[in-house]
Amino acid sequence: MINSIIIEDEDIAAIKLQKMIQELDSEIYITKILSSVKESVAYLKKHKPDLIFLDINLSDDNSFEIFNSVTNIKSKIIFTTAYSEYAIKAFELNSIDYLLKPIAKKDLQRSLKKIKQFNEESVPNYNNILNNKKELYKKRFLIKQNNNLISVSVEEIAYFYSEDKLTFIKLKNNKKLPLDESLRKLEEVLDPSKFYRINRKYIINITSIVKMYYSSKSRIILHLNPSVEEQQVTVAIEKVGKFKNWLVI
Known part of the structure; x- marks a missing residue:
């Protein structure tokens, strides 16, 4: 058996x-x-x-x-x-x-x-x-925008986020690009030492964090660069422990 x-x-x-x-x-x-x-x-x-x-x-x-x-x-x-x-x-x-x-x-x-x-x-x-x-993590993404193809290095990416069931890339230069991949799929192909999914909506590059602080005993608020519409994003409560470990990898 x-x-x-x-x-x-x-x-x-x-x-x-x-x-x-x-x-x-x-x-x-x-x-x-x-x-x-x-x-x-x-x-x-x-x-x-x-x-x-x-x-x-x-x-x-x-x-x-x-x-x-x-x-x-x-x-x-x-x-x-x-x-x-x-x-x-x-x-x-x-x-x-x-x-x-x-x-x-x-x-x-x-x-x-x-x-x-x-x-x-x-x-x-x-x-x-x-x-x-x-050695096999994604290094570049090919983006189709209208009739154009844009090659984007992961080093240019500040964060990924979902909006209205669609996925977008926010570049460090503040440019927004659509991406035909779910955040769940992205988690598998991104280097976890550089990118972390902090909640259901965001996967962030560690270099995009400008400021972070506790808003309560178990809640961490982040300010990202480029900034987001809501100005700040929250680390999901169930991810706080692993998020703090990720910061010191």
Whole structure:
């Protein structure tokens, strides 16, 4: 019996994955479904599953944060992702398998066969995954504006934000550009040492922060440059701790 867990923040996706696993391989037993980094870290400090099906973007953070908190993970891991163009390259370099959402049964079957070929000695070093991934972060964006194409370096970007269900880039020169990517997708391709999603609306470059202060015991206010219409933005309460850690990386 292969004791396994699923780490996935979308309930429907987790249940569907569990059902497909049970249909394809009766030796794989799902002992737990977890939905956040915090929950997963607490579980993995006490349990050592043989196999983990790991979503990349979770409800409270990027799942790579799990490896920063639990350093002795020996489980075999099948990554799952909806946005694969950068993550997959990093995983392939380390012989990690992945499933691209929406997950097809034939792809899951391939992964299950591949993961059984690993023995304990061949479990990849997940710290190496983090190191290799740093080289694959997005460096430029190609923006279509009317009939024009504009190439923008990430070094020119102050922050990303959503407005009326659309995503925009605010450049350091105060220019605003539309972007056909969601903030959720951007979280996967931006260097987390430089960019951080402070709330549902903003992903900011650390260099864009002009001023920050507590407005209450648990609320941090930021002033950004270029300024935003509301003049200040608030770090989501559930992100305050990780935001402060990010500032001193």
